[in-house]
Amino acid sequence: MAEEFEPKIVAFLCKWCSSAGSDLAGVSRMEYPANVVPIQVMCSGSVSPLYIFSAFNKGADGVLVSGCHPGDCHYIKGNFYARRRLALVKKLLEHIGLEPQRFQVSWVSAAEGTKYTQIIKDFVKELKPLGPQTKLRREAQ
Amino acid sequence: MTKIEEIKATAKKLLEEGKVKYIIGYEQGTNGWLSNPVFIKKPEDVERFVWDPSCVHNLAKFLVDEKRRKSREKQPDKRPVGVIVKGCDSRAVIVLLQEKFINREDVFLLGVSCEQGGVVDDKKLAKKLGKKNAKKIELGDKDNLIITTEEGKLEFPTTELLAERCLECKANVPLIFDVLVGDKTQRPQDKPFKSLEEIEKLSPEERWNFWREQIEKCVRCYACRSACPMCYCDECVVDSINLAVAPDTSAEEKALKIRWLDKSTEKSENFVYHLVRAIHLAGRCIDCGECERVCPLDIPLRLLNKKLEKEAKLLYDYEVGCDVNQPSLVSSFKDTDPEDFIR
Numbered sequence: 001m002a003e004e005f006e007p008k009i010v011a012f013l014c015k016w017c018s019s020a021g022s023d024l025a026g027v028s029r030m031e032y033p034a035n036v037v038p039i040q041v042m043c044s045g046s047v048s049p050l051y052i053f054s055a056f057n058k059g060a061d062g063v064l065v066s067g068c069h070p071g072d073c074h075y076i077k078g079n080f081y082a083r084r085r086l087a088l089v090k091k092l093l094e095h096i097g098l099e100p101q102r103f104q105v106s107w108v109s110a111a112e113g114t115k116y117t118q119i120i121k122d123f124v125k126e127l128k129p130l131g132p133q134t135k136l137r138r139e140a141q
Numbered sequence: 142m143t144k145i146e147e148i149k150a151t152a153k154k155l156l157e158e159g160k161v162k163y164i165i166g167y168e169q170g171t172n173g174w175l176s177n178p179v180f181i182k183k184p185e186d187v188e189r190f191v192w193d194p195s196c197v198h199n200l201a202k203f204l205v206d207e208k209r210r211k212s213r214e215k216q217p218d219k220r221p222v223g224v225i226v227k228g229c230d231s232r233a234v235i236v237l238l239q240e241k242f243i244n245r246e247d248v249f250l251l252g253v254s255c256e257q258g259g260v261v262d263d264k265k266l267a268k269k270l271g272k273k274n275a276k277k278i279e280l281g282d283k284d285n286l287i288i289t290t291e292e293g294k295l296e297f298p299t300t301e302l303l304a305e306r307c308l309e310c311k312a313n314v315p316l317i318f319d320v321l322v323g324d325k326t327q328r329p330q331d332k333p334f335k336s337l338e339e340i341e342k343l344s345p346e347e348r349w350n351f352w353r354e355q356i357e358k359c360v361r362c363y364a365c366r367s368a369c370p371m372c373y374c375d376e377c378v379v380d381s382i383n384l385a386v387a388p389d390t391s392a393e394e395k396a397l398k399i400r401w402l403d404k405s406t407e408k409s410e411n412f413v414y415h416l417v418r419a420i421h422l423a424g425r426c427i428d429c430g431e432c433e434r435v436c437p438l439d440i441p442l443r444l445l446n447k448k449l450e451k452e453a454k455l456l457y458d459y460e461v462g463c464d465v466n467q468p469s470l471v472s473s474f475k476d477t478d479p480e481d482f483i484r
Contacts, residue, residue, distance in 0.1 A: 049416075049417065049420040050378060050401055050413075050417055053412075053413045053416050053417060054401050054402070054413065057402060057409050057410070057412075057413050070476075070480070077474070080474040080476075080478070081471065081472070081474055083474065083478055083480055083483070084457065084470070084471055084473075084474050084478055085420075085471050087452075087456060087478070087479070087480075087482060088420060088423050088449055088452060088453070088471075089420060090482055091448070091449070091452045092416060092419055092420060092423075092445070092448065092449060093416075094345070095340075095348065095445070095448045096348065096349065096352045096412070096416070096445075097345045097346065097347075097348035097349025097350070097351070097352055097353075098345075098349070099345065100345075104484065105482060105483045105484070106483060106484040107483060107484070119484055122484075135349060135353075135412075136409055136412050136413070137409055138403070138407065138409040138410065139407060139408075139409065
């Protein structure tokens, strides 16, 4: 029997909320799929659209950007900027025909370990039927 | 007095009084109907200026070059540079001013409304003429254009030859100027974002197939980047030359250098390039259509930029190039920005 497809997710987690939230999920021994490669960034507002395109380019099946809830940003307004920018990225990716499920944004606070696990579970569940992301992936040379 | 006579008279006066360093405008081209950009320094040369629907170039691009040139000069000429601006060019100047790339006192804008409301699209014209070559385009007395070819004259209604962007243009009159030449002649606007309708009707898979076919053609000549008045970064992120390689740069340093994308013209790399360009122009692209015009492979690049312009309008009610004092799209936010896509 063929092995089930396991999507690879790149998650950009902000240092102050989402990364701490994922940490909480870890230390609380909550179970969630091991498909995520977390990358800690200083703020969701520091995530350049290029990071996202580049992640898809280098073989990610899904990309998650997660930051603090609006109003809770460590840098006061970083996630407000992120909200605008990421909305445009999402629209652009949909415009070129990438499946909209492949790019997700979420707000996860440092106390929301359960929410984080739920988001990852849902994300993996949505990605599985789509299969590997080949549209923007660089062909192996 | 027709517009062109008025342009010449105004330009002559400015140059004679020495108010401007030089004036950037259009002259009769050397290759067929298309006009050339021209830099006029002497008052007696103003006769070279032309003004007709073949003046397609966005002259705001030259302001970017001028800034670079000036920064290299030891004793720069402090006088402003005169530029002839159409509606779209004036919006480009507004964005450059908004981003504080150029100073208002460094430019002197001669605003002109587009003749018959737009410029000719070379692809549309080529389709109409078949194998014949257009030598000259003249304005007809009604809403039509007279094309001179080697086999005589042909007449077409203006709307059939105007570029798509001109038909959709929200303001073919200059929005910012020091001198307005001629009257403001606004043409009735076609549906805004009309060119997007077709592609938005497609299913995601069909859209992907469309874009894959288009983007795969790209040879990465970067003509779109060179022609764009908004692509003025000194170093472009797609160039991968940002690492200064010195004799003592170690192999490890070179290896660790992030390569966001390869130089090769593979589909995946081309996509990253075009997506990055589109997102960098979000809220800045003023739809002058230069990228699409200069593309040697006819990739409909406008559709990428136009899509983001449309989303900016729908989501944030942001209009590009209307107000110098408006904060730019991605460097501002509202508490009420939609976030229904966020979990």
